[in-house]
Amino acid sequence: MNTDDLITSLSSGVTPVSRSAVGWRLAAGVIVGAAASTLLIIATLGFRPDLWLAMHGSTLWMKWGYTISLAVAAIYATARLARPEPGGLRRLWLIAVPVLGLAAIGVNELINTPRADWLAMWLGQTWDKCPWLVLILAMPIFIGLLWSFRRLAPTRLRAAGAVAGSGAAERTRTKFRWVSSPAMRTIKMHLPQFGGFGLGLRKPHYAAFLDGQVGVDFVEVISENFMVDGGQPRRILRQVREHYPVALHGVSMSVGSADGVDDAYLARLRTLVDEVEPLFVSDHLCWTRIEGFNSHDLLPLPYDEDTLNIVVANVCRAQDALGRAMLIENPSSYVAFGHSEMTEWEFLDALCQRSGCGLLLDVNNVYVSGRNHGFDALAYLDGVPASRVRQVHLAGHSQGEDLLIDTHDRPVCASVWELYAHVLPRLGPIATMIERDDDIPLLEELLDELDVARGIAGAALRKAA
Amino acid sequence: MTLLALQRDFRDWLHVGEDRQAACFPPSARPGLAVYQNNFRGQIAACLGESFPVTRSWLGGEAFHKAIVVHAERTPPSSWTLDAYPCDFPHTLGRLYPDDREVAELAWLELALAEAFVAADAVPISADALACIDWEHAVLELAPSLQIQPISTNAPAIWSALAGETSPPAAEQLTEPAALLIWRQGERSRFRTTDRAEADALSLIRSGSSFGALCTGLAEASDGDLATAAAASWLAQWITDELIIGTKGETTCTA
Numbered sequence: 001m002n003t004d005d006l007i008t009s010l011s012s013g014v015t016p017v018s019r020s021a022v023g024w025r026l027a028a029g030v031i032v033g034a035a036a037s038t039l040l041i042i043a044t045l046g047f048r049p050d051l052w053l054a055m056h057g058s059t060l061w062m063k064w065g066y067t068i069s070l071a072v073a074a075i076y077a078t079a080r081l082a083r084p085e086p087g088g089l090r091r092l093w094l095i096a097v098p099v100l101g102l103a104a105i106g107v108n109e110l111i112n113t114p115r116a117d118w119l120a121m122w123l124g125q126t127w128d129k130c131p132w133l134v135l136i137l138a139m140p141i142f143i144g145l146l147w148s149f150r151r152l153a154p155t156r157l158r159a160a161g162a163v164a165g166s167g168a169a170e171r172t173r174t175k176f177r178w179v180s181s182p183a184m185r186t187i188k189m190h191l192p193q194f195g196g197f198g199l200g201l202r203k204p205h206y207a208a209f210l211d212g213q214v215g216v217d218f219v220e221v222i223s224e225n226f227m228v229d230g231g232q233p234r235r236i237l238r239q240v241r242e243h244y245p246v247a248l249h250g251v252s253m254s255v256g257s258a259d260g261v262d263d264a265y266l267a268r269l270r271t272l273v274d275e276v277e278p279l280f281v282s283d284h285l286c287w288t289r290i291e292g293f294n295s296h297d298l299l300p301l302p303y304d305e306d307t308l309n310i311v312v313a314n315v316c317r318a319q320d321a322l323g324r325a326m327l328i329e330n331p332s333s334y335v336a337f338g339h340s341e342m343t344e345w346e347f348l349d350a351l352c353q354r355s356g357c358g359l360l361l362d363v364n365n366v367y368v369s370g371r372n373h374g375f376d377a378l379a380y381l382d383g384v385p386a387s388r389v390r391q392v393h394l395a396g397h398s399q400g401e402d403l404l405i406d407t408h409d410r411p412v413c414a415s416v417w418e419l420y421a422h423v424l425p426r427l428g429p430i431a432t433m434i435e436r437d438d439d440i441p442l443l444e445e446l447l448d449e450l451d452v453a454r455g456i457a458g459a460a461l462r463k464a465a
Numbered sequence: 466m467t468l469l470a471l472q473r474d475f476r477d478w479l480h481v482g483e484d485r486q487a488a489c490f491p492p493s494a495r496p497g498l499a500v501y502q503n504n505f506r507g508q509i510a511a512c513l514g515e516s517f518p519v520t521r522s523w524l525g526g527e528a529f530h531k532a533i534v535v536h537a538e539r540t541p542p543s544s545w546t547l548d549a550y551p552c553d554f555p556h557t558l559g560r561l562y563p564d565d566r567e568v569a570e571l572a573w574l575e576l577a578l579a580e581a582f583v584a585a586d587a588v589p590i591s592a593d594a595l596a597c598i599d600w601e602h603a604v605l606e607l608a609p610s611l612q613i614q615p616i617s618t619n620a621p622a623i624w625s626a627l628a629g630e631t632s633p634p635a636a637e638q639l640t641e642p643a644a645l646l647i648w649r650q651g652e653r654s655r656f657r658t659t660d661r662a663e664a665d666a667l668s669l670i671r672s673g674s675s676f677g678a679l680c681t682g683l684a685e686a687s688d689g690d691l692a693t694a695a696a697a698s699w700l701a702q703w704i705t706d707e708l709i710i711g712t713k714g715e716t717t718c719t720a
Contacts, residue, residue, distance in 0.1 A: 032552060042512070224545070224546055227546070228548075228583035229584055229585040229586075229609075230583065230584060230585045230586035230587075231582050231583040231586065231649065231652060232582065232583075232652045233583060233586060234586070235652070252546065253547045254545075256468075257472070258467070258468040258469035258472050259469065262545055264545070266544040287472060289545070290469075290472040290473065290475075290476050291473070291476070292543050293476045293480065293539075293541050293542070293543065294503075294542045294543055294544060294545065295476070295479055295505050295542070296505070296508050296542060297501060297504045297505055298507065299472075299475060299501060300497075301468070302468070302471065306467060306468055307468050310468055321487075333497070334496070334497030334498075334500040334501060335490070335497035336494075336497075336499060337496045339466065340490060372497070399519050400500060401496070402496035403496055403497060403500060405500065
């Protein structure tokens with residue numbers, strides 16, 4: 001048999017292969033594998049509770065666009081490698097475009113971040129779980145692609161296997177966005193460090209702050225007072241913002257509500273955030289609202305796993321809606337719940353780790369709650385996650401019939417000053433402000449009190465150094 | 466106990482505040498529960514008291530406090546902002562004082578002035594733009610702060626006297642149907658009383674009718690010259706009051 005006869009005998013009886021056979025085979029492998037992977041995700045992780053809100057923000061779609069672009073490129077490469085002669089793979093350099101783009105954003109964020117936060121920023125909150133979950137959940141798609149290859153004719157086996165694995169992983173990461181908010185969230189979760197001293201902006205002092213001559217490094221406003229459509233309040237805030245950094249401090253977000261946070265509230269707050277570009281956005285570890293009833297008070301929470309899951313979901317949802325990390329403040333409380341499973345500072349630590357939020361540490365609230373519930377305020381301050389604290393509140397309180405009441409109507413007491421001095425070495429230079437909401441004195445009096453804070457901070461930090 | 470169940474019990478304690486609701490919590494929580502309930506009730510009373518100082522002065526402190534209690538029982542706060550809580554209070558006063566309609570109208574006037582104060586910003590139409598308006602076809606845009614309310618008593622006169630700390634007139638029913646216009650000019654909330662014809666004209670304009678259509682409607686309903694004179698007079702007043710912030714439609718000026 002000569003060569004021509006051999007070719008003739010080999011090719012006789014071979015049914016023609018459709019030009020789209022490779023595509024159909026790969027599509028079948030990917031679709032069946034993706035379906036299995038999706039079912040696995042639903043069965044094990046479930047959908048993220050804030051999916052609907054997240055879909056209205058840019059973050060989710062940015063992450064989705066990044067991973068889908070890698071998945072498309074990897075599947076394209078798989079299709080090319082499925083043939084005996086893969087041809088040129090030169091277009092594969094396009095894979096580098098989203099990778100380099102993300103790297104550029106990451107480097108820019110790192111440049112603007114204190115070195116101490118680099119590791120946390122790089123790893124995110126889910127670094128120890130995410131890679132393994134992606135690996136496991138990508139398996140069905142990987143198996144589907146390998147099944148496709150068995151009927152095809154790859155000749156560069158290592159390259160074909162590598163791109164099949166890459167395609168499977170990226171397809172899985174694309175779906176993974178719907179169930180959690182992994183590593184890329186950290187890019188937006190950066191919390192700036194600011195070491196100044198400030199006061200709350202209150203009506204009797206508006207005129208002085210509008211002149212920009214008050215000796216403070218920042219001002220804090222109650223967000224809700226300025227979440228109006230227009231008029232004098234918004235004009236005053238715009239003018240004050242021209243002179244000072246502004247921190248937005250809210251009282252109505254209700255991150256502890258079992259029925260979630262209010263979308264209309266978040267949308268209004270986002271409008272204000274976009275206009276003010278605040279130093280910080282904060283609210284309290286409490287609940288104010290449930291099922292259409294609003295108490296307009298900072299109500300206490302039990303510190304257990306059920307509550308933690310709810311607060312984490314609500315804070316994540318708020319942060320996604322606001323497009324930035326928040327600070328959560330420890331409240332003063334008058335009722336403690338017997339079924340709490342952790343201390344307040346342990347709860348706050350877990351909340352920071354799982355949501356990426358920071359803390360606003362109210363030293364007066366630590367003192368008031370400590371006295372009311374019989375815990376050691378020093379143990380609280382030693383246990384609070386210092387690296388997540390970005391702002392400190394100082395205020396006065398009153399003695400009620402049975403309990404200390406957080407009234408914000410008098411100067412900071414000596415015990416609270418001592419606690420402030422105690423915690424400062426752990427915090428380092430930190431944004432500190434005096435809160436006064438009732439019986440508001442002359443501005444000069446508050447500025448004198450702020451000078452006391454400056455003095456204590458200077459001495460405590462020098463001593464620590 | 467789930468968090469939702471705990472929060473429902475807590476809500477019931479704040480809203481109803483009887484021993485049956487307190488029994489959901491251990492006895493050791495009673496002092497703290499009392500603090501929260503006191504805060505809740507104090508906030509509501511302070512909010513309504515600060516929102517309706519003139520109405521309070523007219524009614525007297527005791528009667529006003531009774532009205533607060535009735536309102537709080539029927540209408541617990543629901544909005545994220547306490548500023549929204551006063552919205553239904555004039556309605557409660559209307560039900561409590563059906564024969565003294567000036568009470569609810571006073572409260573409504575106070576509420577509307579506060580709402581106008583923080584209404585969306587708008588720039589009144591400029592003199593140049595006015596000169597270019599094709600009045601036949603122009604649809605006027607009114608200030609977003611404008612509120613129009615029919616009134617039947619001399620509540621505005623009572624408000625002016627009490628706000629100026631002078632002796633208020635006795636309450637009276639108006640002999641002719643009237644309306645109250647409230648809006649913000651610059652950063653000041655303003656109001657004036659007018660007849661129903663001007664109020665209806667403003668409502669028509671706000672619903673999207675052109676100024677020409679308003680004039681035609683007036684002419685058909687009454688004497689043509691008088692109608693035109695009335696429309697011109699209103700228009701001049703609206704411009705003076707800075708109620709017009711723009712127009713839709715073509716202008717007579719070329720660029």
